[in-house]
Structure formats: C-alpha cells, structure tokens
Amino acid sequence: MSDDxxxxxxxxxxxxxxxxxxxxxxxxxxxxAIEASGADVVTVAVRRVNITDRSKENLLxxxxxxxxxxxxxxxxxxxxxxxxxxxxxxxAAGVSDLVKLEVIGDERTLFPDTAGLIEAARILVKEGFIVxxxxxxxxxxxxxxxxxxxxxxxxxAAPIGSGLGIRNPYNLKIILETVKAPVIVxxxxxxxxxxxxxxxxxxxxxxxxxxxxxxxxPIMMAEAMKYGVEAGRLAFKAGRIPRKLYANASSPxxxxx
Amino acid sequence: MxxxxxxxxxxxxxxxxxxxxxxxxxxxxxxxxxxxNREILEKGAFDARGLKDGDRIEIISxxxxxxEEAIGYQFSARSRIEPAEC
Numbered sequence: 001m002s003d004d005x006x007x008x009x010x011x012x013x014x015x016x017x018x019x020x021x022x023x024x025x026x027x028x029x030x031x032x033a034i035e036a037s038g039a040d041v042v043t044v045a046v047r048r049v050n051i052t053d054r055s056k057e058n059l060l061x062x063x064x065x066x067x068x069x070x071x072x073x074x075x076x077x078x079x080x081x082x083x084x085x086x087x088x089x090x091x092a093a094g095v096s097d098l099v100k101l102e103v104i105g106d107e108r109t110l111f112p113d114t115a116g117l118i119e120a121a122r123i124l125v126k127e128g129f130i131v132x133x134x135x136x137x138x139x140x141x142x143x144x145x146x147x148x149x150x151x152x153x154x155x156x157a158a159p160i161g162s163g164l165g166i167r168n169p170y171n172l173k174i175i176l177e178t179v180k181a182p183v184i185v186x187x188x189x190x191x192x193x194x195x196x197x198x199x200x201x202x203x204x205x206x207x208x209x210x211x212x213x214x215x216x217x218p219i220m221m222a223e224a225m226k227y228g229v230e231a232g233r234l235a236f237k238a239g240r241i242p243r244k245l246y247a248n249a250s251s252p253x254x255x256x257x
Numbered sequence: 258m259x260x261x262x263x264x265x266x267x268x269x270x271x272x273x274x275x276x277x278x279x280x281x282x283x284x285x286x287x288x289x290x291x292x293x294n295r296e297i298l299e300k301g302a303f304d305a306r307g308l309k310d311g312d313r314i315e316i317i318s319x320x321x322x323x324x325e326e327a328i329g330y331q332f333s334a335r336s337r338i339e340p341a342e343c
Binding site: 021043045047048075091095207208209210 | 262282285288291295299316320321322
C-alpha cells in the first residue's frame with residue numbers, strides 16, 4: 001500500500017483515513033487515538049481563545065503541524081458570511097491554507113446548504129484556498145464544486161455524528177463515476193465495516209470523528225478504522241467478484257467417485 | 258481606554274498594540290489569528306497595530322472538532338424509526 005498515495009492539489013497523503021479532533025476526553029486521548037488511526041490529516045474547529053483561563057492547553061501542542069496536515073473547518077457556520085469569516089481566520093492562524101468548508105443548512109440534520117456552499121467555495125477558491133467542501137451526496141452539486149475549483153469533494157455518508165453508515169451507496173457510486181476528482185466520504189460512519197464499504201465503493205478517503213471519539217474505547221476503534229479503510233481500499237483495487245443469485249461450486253466435479 | 262476582547266470588555270493602556278495585548282494575555286502569536294473590528298490582521302502587523310478605544314478584538318485558535326453534532330433531537334412521530342436498528 002505504500003505506493004498507493006492519495007494526492008490532492010499536489011499534496012500527498014499516506015493515509016486514506018482522515019480524522020476529526022472533537023469529543024475526546026482530553027488531549028492525551030485525542031493524540032493517542034489519532035496515532036492509532038494512522039491518519040495524517042486532522043480537522044480542527046476555529047474558535048475563540050479562552051482568555052480568562054490561560055492554563056488551558058492548546059490542541060496544537062499535542063498535534064504537531066509539522067507531522068500532521070491541519071485541516072481547519074467551518075463547523076457551526078450557517079451562513080456564507082460566517083463560513084468565509086471562519087475560513088479566513090483559520091488560514092490567518094498560519095498553519096494551513098486548506099479548509100474543510102461547511103455551510104450548514106439546518107441544525108437538526110446538519111445537512112449542508114449546498115447553494116451557500118457553492119457560493120462560499122467560489123469566493124474562497126478565488127482567494128487561493130484549497131477548498132474541500134462538505135457536501136450532500138448529490139452528484140450534480142459535487143460536479144459543480146469541482147467545476148468551480150475544489151480539488152476534491154467530501155460527500156456525506158449519513159448525517160454528521162449519526163453513525164448510520166453508508167445510506168446511499170448508489171449516489172456515492174454515481175459521484176465516484178462522474179466526478180473527476182478525489183472523493184472523501186465525510187460524516188455518518190458508525191463502525192469499521194462502514195469505512196470499509198465506503199472504500200470498496202471506490203472512495204479515495206474517509207473522514208470521521210464521532211465514530212472514533214464516541215466509541216467505548218476510542219483508541220481501539222481508531223485502530224479498527226485504520227484496518228477497515230485499508231481493507232476496503234485493497235478490496236476495491238483487487239476487484240470483487242460479481243454478485244450472483246445461485247451457488248457456484250469452488251471444488252471441481254471432475255474426479256469425483 | 259476600553260476595548261472588547263473575545264466578547265469581553267477590558268481596559269487597555271493608551272498606545273499599546275495587539276502584540277502587547279497578546280503578551281499580556283500570555284498567548285503565543287504563532288498559533289492564533291487576530292481580527293480587529295472584523296478585519297483580519299496579518300501576523301506581521303501585530304506589533305504595529307495600535308489599540309484604539311472601543312476596538313473589538315477577536316483572538317481565535319484551533320480546538321478539537323470534526324463537525325458539529327446534532328444533539329438531543331428525536332425523529333418525530335411522522336417519521337419514527339429507530340436509527341440504531343436500521
């Protein structure tokens with residue numbers, strides 16, 4: 001697998017598992033889980049520094065930006081204006097010109113506002129950002145995002161944090177067939193077989209947070225996800241057998257008594 | 258003079274700069290972004306940008322986050338399914 005590198009906007013990534021950094025017990029658990037996952041891209045949220053309690057440590061003390069690609073996100077942004085502001089602040093912090101662009105449309109489902117997403121993506125691409133948009137599993141929107149200059153798209157598998165797994169494999173398959181850019185399945189994965197399924201469909205990578213951080217043993221689940229992604233990738237490249245309705249004996253009839 | 262830092266009012270000395278404020282708050286400038294009155298400041302400008310009375314400063318950094326989670330919502334009776342079971 002060592003030569004099977006993921007390349008996005010000229011950058012090479014070793015791992016096809018990308019992870020979020022939210023909802024862990026503490027920074028030590030975050031660090032251990034990310035190490036166990038083998039991920040080299042980690043997404044982080046852009047928020048106010050706590051100025052009243054400066055004893056609080058910084059996440060980047062535990063995730064060395066030299067070792068990991070830091071992917072600031074615009075989580076929590078419900079308008080184009082907010083998403084642009086958070087993206088620009090994330091870049092100004094000086095560790096990354098990538099952005100995981102989210103423009104959320106509804107707080108119950110956290111589905112993307114795809115009209116707002118396209119508008120924000122267009123502006124940020126012009127400003128030189130490497131825009132990785134969190135989008136719906138809509139092939140038309142995915143194509144539009146690539147057309148305006150996003151070097152990859154990140155369609156959801158299911159609502160964020162839902163753990164429902166791959167809800168619409170056929171739409172993801174259509175996106176994989178039609179969009180000529182890396183596809184990173186983002187959100188909705190619940191367990192390792194979900195990650196494997198995404199990769200078997202042909203996804204270029206999978207991004208997850210809750211499935212690892214919310215597991216009873218996040219560090220063990222991080223390792224499970226690593227194997228799930230690797231197994232799915234290998235199975236995709238190996239080429240699975242076609243599904244058939246009836247049996248097909250694997251032992252020859254010839255030579256039977 | 259009074260300024261607002263991350264939504265909180267605080268006193269600042271006349272003639273002090275953004276860099277002074279960061280030092281005072283014990284914040285390393287390399288991993289934060291600073292916005293003054295909705296305008297993002299280049300890191301190189303922290304030393305030069307003097308604080309003015311009424312300035313609204315935002316100092317941001319990165320925290321743990323993947324995406325927001327939809328918490329505490331249930332499916333309504335109309336679409337009642339048990340997500341864990343499907």
